[in-house]
Amino acid sequence: MSNLALGALEVGKTLTPEAVLFWILAPLAVVAALGMLFAKKAVHSALLLAWVMVTLAIFYIAQDALFLGIVQIVVYTGAVMMLFLFILMLVGVDSADSLVESIRGQRSAAIVAAIGLSGLILSLISRATIGVEAIGLKDANSGGNVQGLASELFTKYVFAFEVVSALLITAALGAMVLAQSTTTKSRTAQRDQSIARFRGASLATAAGLPGSGVYARHNAVDVPALLPDGTPAPLSVSATLEARGDMLSSKPFELEVKEEEED
Amino acid sequence: MTTSTSLVYLIALPLFSAGLLLILGRIADKWGHIFATLVSASVFIIGALEFFAMQGREGEARAATQKLFEWISVGSFKVDAALLLDQLSICFVLLISGVGTLIHIYSIAYMSHDRDRRRFFAYLNLFIAAMLLLVLGDSYLNLYVGWEGVGLASYLLIGFWNQKPAYATAAKKAFVANRVGDVGLSLAIMIAFTQFGTVTFAGVKESASGASAGALTAIGAMLLLAAAGKSAQFPLQSWLGDAMAGPTPVSALIHAATMVTAGVYLITRSNFIFDASPTAQLMVVCVGATTLLFGALIGTAKDDIKKALAASTMSQIGYMILATGLGPVGYAFAIMHLLTHGFFKAGMFLGAGSVMHGMNDEVNMRRYGAIRKVMPITAATFGLGYLAILGVPPFAGFYSKDKIIETAFNAGGVQGILLGGATLFGAAVTAFYMTRVFVLTFTGTKRWDENAHPHEPSILMWLPMVILAIGSVTSGFLLSTGNALVNWLEPVVNESQEHHEHEFLPPIVVSSMALTFVAIGVGLAIFKYRTVPTQAPENVSIFTRAARKDLYQDSFNEAVFMRPGQRLTSALVTTDNKVVDGLVSLVGWLVQTIAGATRAIQNGYVRSYALIMVLGVIALLGAIWMVTL
Amino acid sequence: MDISNYIYLSAILFTIGAIGVVIRRNAIVVFMCIELMLNAANLAFVTFSRIHGNLAGQVASFFTMVVAACEVVVGLAIIVTIYRSRRSASVDDASLLKR
Numbered sequence: 001m002s003n004l005a006l007g008a009l010e011v012g013k014t015l016t017p018e019a020v021l022f023w024i025l026a027p028l029a030v031v032a033a034l035g036m037l038f039a040k041k042a043v044h045s046a047l048l049l050a051w052v053m054v055t056l057a058i059f060y061i062a063q064d065a066l067f068l069g070i071v072q073i074v075v076y077t078g079a080v081m082m083l084f085l086f087i088l089m090l091v092g093v094d095s096a097d098s099l100v101e102s103i104r105g106q107r108s109a110a111i112v113a114a115i116g117l118s119g120l121i122l123s124l125i126s127r128a129t130i131g132v133e134a135i136g137l138k139d140a141n142s143g144g145n146v147q148g149l150a151s152e153l154f155t156k157y158v159f160a161f162e163v164v165s166a167l168l169i170t171a172a173l174g175a176m177v178l179a180q181s182t183t184t185k186s187r188t189a190q191r192d193q194s195i196a197r198f199r200g201a202s203l204a205t206a207a208g209l210p211g212s213g214v215y216a217r218h219n220a221v222d223v224p225a226l227l228p229d230g231t232p233a234p235l236s237v238s239a240t241l242e243a244r245g246d247m248l249s250s251k252p253f254e255l256e257v258k259e260e261e262e263d
Numbered sequence: 264m265t266t267s268t269s270l271v272y273l274i275a276l277p278l279f280s281a282g283l284l285l286i287l288g289r290i291a292d293k294w295g296h297i298f299a300t301l302v303s304a305s306v307f308i309i310g311a312l313e314f315f316a317m318q319g320r321e322g323e324a325r326a327a328t329q330k331l332f333e334w335i336s337v338g339s340f341k342v343d344a345a346l347l348l349d350q351l352s353i354c355f356v357l358l359i360s361g362v363g364t365l366i367h368i369y370s371i372a373y374m375s376h377d378r379d380r381r382r383f384f385a386y387l388n389l390f391i392a393a394m395l396l397l398v399l400g401d402s403y404l405n406l407y408v409g410w411e412g413v414g415l416a417s418y419l420l421i422g423f424w425n426q427k428p429a430y431a432t433a434a435k436k437a438f439v440a441n442r443v444g445d446v447g448l449s450l451a452i453m454i455a456f457t458q459f460g461t462v463t464f465a466g467v468k469e470s471a472s473g474a475s476a477g478a479l480t481a482i483g484a485m486l487l488l489a490a491a492g493k494s495a496q497f498p499l500q501s502w503l504g505d506a507m508a509g510p511t512p513v514s515a516l517i518h519a520a521t522m523v524t525a526g527v528y529l530i531t532r533s534n535f536i537f538d539a540s541p542t543a544q545l546m547v548v549c550v551g552a553t554t555l556l557f558g559a560l561i562g563t564a565k566d567d568i569k570k571a572l573a574a575s576t577m578s579q580i581g582y583m584i585l586a587t588g589l590g591p592v593g594y595a596f597a598i599m600h601l602l603t604h605g606f607f608k609a610g611m612f613l614g615a616g617s618v619m620h621g622m623n624d625e626v627n628m629r630r631y632g633a634i635r636k637v638m639p640i641t642a643a644t645f646g647l648g649y650l651a652i653l654g655v656p657p658f659a660g661f662y663s664k665d666k667i668i669e670t671a672f673n674a675g676g677v678q679g680i681l682l683g684g685a686t687l688f689g690a691a692v693t694a695f696y697m698t699r700v701f702v703l704t705f706t707g708t709k710r711w712d713e714n715a716h717p718h719e720p721s722i723l724m725w726l727p728m729v730i731l732a733i734g735s736v737t738s739g740f741l742l743s744t745g746n747a748l749v750n751w752l753e754p755v756v757n758e759s760q761e762h763h764e765h766e767f768l769p770p771i772v773v774s775s776m777a778l779t780f781v782a783i784g785v786g787l788a789i790f791k792y793r794t795v796p797t798q799a800p801e802n803v804s805i806f807t808r809a810a811r812k813d814l815y816q817d818s819f820n821e822a823v824f825m826r827p828g829q830r831l832t833s834a835l836v837t838t839d840n841k842v843v844d845g846l847v848s849l850v851g852w853l854v855q856t857i858a859g860a861t862r863a864i865q866n867g868y869v870r871s872y873a874l875i876m877v878l879g880v881i882a883l884l885g886a887i888w889m890v891t892l
Numbered sequence: 893m894d895i896s897n898y899i900y901l902s903a904i905l906f907t908i909g910a911i912g913v914v915i916r917r918n919a920i921v922v923f924m925c926i927e928l929m930l931n932a933a934n935l936a937f938v939t940f941s942r943i944h945g946n947l948a949g950q951v952a953s954f955f956t957m958v959v960a961a962c963e964v965v966v967g968l969a970i971i972v973t974i975y976r977s978r979r980s981a982s983v984d985d986a987s988l989l990k991r
Contacts, residue, residue: 019893033908065938087968091981110914113877118907120884129896135945152947164958171962178969867987874914
C-alpha cells in the first residue's frame with residue numbers, strides 16, 4: 001500500500017489523485033472544525049472533532065506517514081475522543097452554552113483576532129514556502145515507514161522517548177489521584193440510612209423507588225408504571241430517559257376502567 | 264615691606280573675645296563687659312605701638328605685611344589670607360580701636376540696665392574684629408570678608424532690641440541695602456580677576472594701567488556701588504535713618520565713625536582704579552554731591568535727634584566721597600575729614616545718648632529745650648562737636664571741610680563751579696540744621712515732659728565724650744599742620760603726581776565764603792527757632808513735608824523695587840505651585856488613570872486572558888512579518 | 893498542487909482552534925479546541941517531514957501525540973474534579989481573580 005500511495009513520491013508537485021483527495025477532504029475538515037466551533041451541544045462538537053481527526057489521519061497516510069496515520073486513528077480518535085465523550089457524559093450530556101456573550105467586546109475582539117491571526121500566518125507561510133520543493137519520503141521510507149521511525153526513535157531520540165514514557169506514567173498516576181473523591185464524612189450505615197428515610201419529608205419515599213417491572217403492565221424500564229387510579233407514576237422512569245425523550249407512553253398498557261374492576 | 268607677626272592679634276583678640284562671651288552665655292554676665300572693653304583697649308595699644316614702629320621706619324619699609332595662611336588655591340586663582348598695615352590702614356586702625364574703646368567704656372554705663380549687656384559687648388567686639396579685618400586685608404577678597412562681617416555686626420546691633428518688630432525690620436532693611444552694595448563688590452572682584460588674574464591690591468595696582476578703559480570704568484562703578492551701600496550714599500541711603508533703632512553707642516560707633524566710612528576707605532584704597540578712569544571719578548563726584556545735599560535737606564526737618572544726626576552723617580560722608588572723586592589730591596582730604604568726622608560725630612552721638620538717657624529715652628527734640636542748664640558737660644562737648652562740624656576755625660572741621668571745598672573748586676571748569684557751589688550750599692544747610700539741633704536741645708525754654716528729670720550721667724559716660732571733644736578741637740589742626748596727613752598718605756595715594764595744578768581761588772577766599780555761608784545758616788536757624796512748638800506744625804511748605812518723608816526715598820524704593828519684586832515672587836510661587844507641582848501631579852494622575860484603565864483588563868475570566876494571549880501572538884507574528892518584509 | 897497547501901490547511905485549523913478557546917464557555921469544548929490546535933501542528937510537522945525528506949518531522953509529531961494524550965488525561969481529570977466541587981463546567985465561573 002505504501003508505494004501505491006497515490007504517487008506522492010514524485011518530486012515537486014503532487015499528482016492529481018492526491019490533489020483530488022486534498023481538495024475534497026480539506027474543505028470538509030474546515031467545515032467540520034467550524035461546526036465544532038459553533039455547535040450548541042457539546043456532544044456535537046466532540047463528534048465533529050472526531051471527523052476532523054479522521055480526515056487528518058487520511059492526510060497522514062497520503063503523505064507517507066503510515067504509522068502516524070494509524071496511530072492517529074487508534075490513539076487520538078479512538079482513545080482520546082472516547083475519553084472526551086465519557087467525561088461529557090459525566091459532566092452533563094445536555095450541557096449547552098447560551099449564545100449570549102457575557103464579556104463585553106469579546107466577540108468582536110475574537111473576530112478581529114481571527115482575521116488577523118489567519119491573515120498573518122497565511123502570508124508568512126506563503127512567503128516562507130515560495131518555491132519550496134518537496135523532497136519526498138521515498139528514501140527515508142526505504143526500509144519501510146515503521147522501521148525508519150523506529151531507527152530514528154531508538155537512536156537519535158531515545159532520551160526524549162524515555163522522558164515521554166516517564167511522562168505517561170506520571171499522567172496516569174495524576175489522573176488516578178485527581179479522580180479520587182475525598183470523603184469528608186463517613187458513609188452512613190444501613191441502619192442510619194433507614195432512619196433517615198423514615199424521617200424524611202414524606203413517607204412516600206420511605207420505601208424507596210420501585211424497581212422496574214413493579215406495577216408494570218409492560219416489563220421494561222422505559223414505560224412508566226401505573227398508579228392505583230390509572231395515571232402514570234412520574235417517579236417510575238429514570239429522569240435521563242425522560243430527558244432524552246426515550247420514555248414510552250403507558251397508554252397502550254392501561255386497563256379500561258370498568259365499574260366492577262374497582263374492588 | 265616689613266613682615267610682621269603681631270598684626271593678627273589686632274583681629275584675633277576681639278574675635279576671640281566675641282566668641283568667648285557668646286559661648287559662655289550668662290556665666291560671663293558679671294565680667295563680660297569689662298573683659299570686652301579691656302580687649303578693645305589692648306587692640307588700641309597694639310595699634311599705637313605699630314604706629315610708632317611705623318614712624319620709625321622709612322620709605323618702602325613702612326608698610327608691614329603678615330601672611331596668615333594660604334586660603335584659596337584653585338588653578339590660576341591664588342588668594343592668601345594676609346594682612347597689610349600701611350599708612351592708610353593705620354589711620355583707620357587707630358580710629359576704630361580708639362573711638363571703639365571710648366564707646367565700649369560709654370556702653371558699660373549706658374547699657375547697665377540691660378540684661379543682655381554681655382551680648383552687646385560681644386557684638387561690639389565682633390564688629391571691631393570685622394572692621395579691622397576690612398582695613399587690614401591685603402586683597403579685595405580679604406576686604407570682602409571684613410565687609411561682610413561688619414554688615415553682619417551692624418545687623419545684629421541695629422536689631423539688638425529685636426523684641427520690637429520695628430527694630431528688627433530696621434536691621435533687615437540695613438542688611439538688604441548693604442547686600443545690594445555687596446553685589447557690586449563681588450562683581451568688581453570678579454571683573455578684576457578676569458582682567459588682571461589677581462585680586463590683591465598690589466597686583467591690581469600694577470596691572471591697572473594696562474587694562475581697557477571699559478574694564479576700569481566697570482570696576483570703578485561696581486566699587487562705587489559697594490561704597491554707596493555700606494556708606495549710605497545715594498541711591499542706597501534709605502537704611503541709615505532706620506538704623507537709629509539700635510542703641511546709641513551703636514549709632515555712634517558704627518553709623519558715624521567707622522562702618523559707614525568703609526566706603527570711603529574702599530575708594531581710597533582703589534585709587535589706582537579711579538585715577539585711571541575719569542568716567543568712574545565723575546560718577547563718584549555725582550554720587551557724593553547728590554548725597555551731601557540729600558542728607559542736608561533731610562536733616563532740616565527731622566525732629567528725632569538721632570535721625571537728624573544720621574542725616575548729618577549721610578551728608579558728611581557725601582563730602583568725603585566727593586573728595587575721593589577729585590583725583591589724587593582729594594584722597595588725603597577725604598581721609599582727613601573722615602578722621603575729624605569720627606571725633607565730632609561720635610562725640611555728638613554720645614551726647615545725644617546722654618541727653619536721651621536723662622530724658623527717659625525721649626528722642627523728640629521738641630520735648631527737649633534748655634538742657635544745658637542741667638547737663639553742662641554734655642552741652643559743652645556737644646557744642647564743641649557742633650562747632651567742629653560747622654567748620655568754624657580753629658576746630659577740626661574747619662581744616663578738613665574747607666580743604667574739600669577748595670579742591671572741589673580746583674577741579675576746574677563748569678564741574679568745579681558746580682561742585683564747589685554744591686559744597687558751599689551744603690555747608691550752609693549743615694549749619695542751619697545743626698544749629699537747629701543745638702538750639703532745640705540745649706537752649707530755649709523747657710519743653711520737658713512732667714516726669715523727666717535730666718541729669719548729668721556717670722563718669723563712664725561723660726569721660727569718653729570729653730576725650731572726643733578734645734579730638735574735635737585739636738585733631739584738625741594736628742592733621743593738617745605741615746601737611747602732615749597729606750605727606751603721610753602720599754605713598755599710598757600717589758599724590759605727588761598732580762599737585763595743585765590749578766588754583767581756582769586762593770584758599771583764604773574760599774574759607775571766607777564758607778564762613779559767610781555758615782553764618783547765614785546759623786543766623787537763619789537761631790531766628791527761626793526762637794520759639795518752638797511742642798507739636799510739629801502741620802501746615803508746612805512742600806519742601807518740609809518732603810524732607811520729613813526723607814525726600815520720599817522709602818516710597819520710591821517700595822514702588823520701584825519692593826512691589827514689583829513681591830509681585831514677581833508671588834508669580835513665581837504660583838507658577839511653582841501650578842506648573843511645576845502641576846506637572847508632577849499630572850504625572851501621578853496620568854499613572855493613576857492609565858492604571859485604572861488597565862486594571863479593567865483583569866476581569867478574572869480565563870477567556871479574556873486567552874484572548875490577550877492570542878493578540879500577543881498576533882503582535883509577535885506582525886513583528887516577524889515586518890522584519891521579513 | 894503545491895505541497896504548502898497542507899500547511900495552509902494546518903494554519904486555518906490552528907486559527908479555528910485558537911478562536912474556539914476564546915469563544916467557547918464549556919470547559920470541555922475549550923479543551924477540544926486545544927486538541928484541534930495540536931492536531932493542526934501535527935499536520936504541519938508531517939508535511940515538513942515530507943518536504944525535507946527525513947523522518948524528524950514524523951518523530952516530532954509522534955511525541956506531540958503522546959504528550960497530547962497525557963495532557964488530555966490530566967486535564968479532563970481536573971475538569972471532573974472542578975465540576976464535582978462547583979457543579980458547573982463553565983469556564984466563566986472560575987473568575988475569583990477578578991479585580
